Amino acid sequence: MHLVCLDLEGVLLPEFWIAVAERTGIPELRRTTRDEPDYDVLMRSRLDILDKHSLTLPAIHEAIRDLEPLPGAVEFTQWLMGRAPLIILSDTFTQFAGPLMAKLGNPTMFCHDLEISEKGRILNYRLRQQDQKRKAVEAFKSLNYKVIAAGDSYNDLSMLRAADSAVLFRPTAAFAAANADLPVASTHAELKAAIEARLA
């Protein structure tokens, strides 16, 4: 029996921090793990920037309220939820993704969470565990599932490599070149076909 693990941002939803940067007009928030590979340093700098601009959780929700899933992602997710057990594995935070997940039909997601003050200030972030994507895949394999995984970026690599089969979705040229043994899907229709072939 098969189970599918998908990354969220870049696969079903737009990149969250880039959207917040655009909508708040704070370009420093565009920095990603490609600019600052130490995730802890990056997240602390993001929280400092939010604090400096007095951006609370409700203000962020307001900024991303009209954000939409990637074109084709809603239909793709609906198809997949009816086709196989699906778990979204994301390094985002429950409180950020919540409003957008509803637009996808609320697939089950494993991620992290934020510590929020009563006034909505983001006090800290809490990783549920280190390398959670790989550990989740290994847990599903211990439950006798064959795991099919798809993702687009470096934080997906250990998940993709732990899975029984893996597909890259719209990777950067460098990421695709570094993982040239993995097939690439450029559209949700291609990703659907790749998953369907592995489920059959």
Next chain:
Amino acid sequence: MHLVCLDLEGVLLPEFWIAVAERTGIPELRRTTRDEPDYDVLMRSRLDILDKHSLTLPAIHEAIRDLEPLPGAVEFTQWLMGRAPLIILSDTFTQFAGPLMAKLGNPTMFCHDLEISEKGRILNYRLRQQDQKRKAVEAFKSLNYKVIAAGDSYNDLSMLRAADSAVLFRPTAAFAAANADLPVASTHAELKAAIEARLA
């Protein structure tokens, strides 16, 4: 962070085999684990009965086509899918539950599957693993989730006992008495309140 595990039949959907027995007019299919505690003996006798009556998978789908989730279960499931990661843990089979799961919004389900011939004959059943409900709860705990579980019957017991907190949903008097330390919910509104209190 919390994750919720729910049993399926008796909690969100009607008991599948009882519905098949009623709709096909084959009363022997009403037998459950209460009549025959050996699950393997029970399932083999069920498959023999289906075979004797030439009941293929499409015929079973036809028989249960107009079956509906329990009253209140759709709204409850929609609420829960938006509230926390939800995994349905069921000892049913993918091929039986599929059509009804769509009516619940296709929450992620871990269960078993059937071996089906090209003509739709049910050749065999395949348990994904023994005691899968307990093993799934333990896997989620290893991923640093606090697990809240709800179920109604004996095959839920190891899941309920492995979870961080547990609620019985409409248990028989005997099952409730044997687990008198666990709270009981009699309606989906009560189950929602019990889960909400544990998530808070």
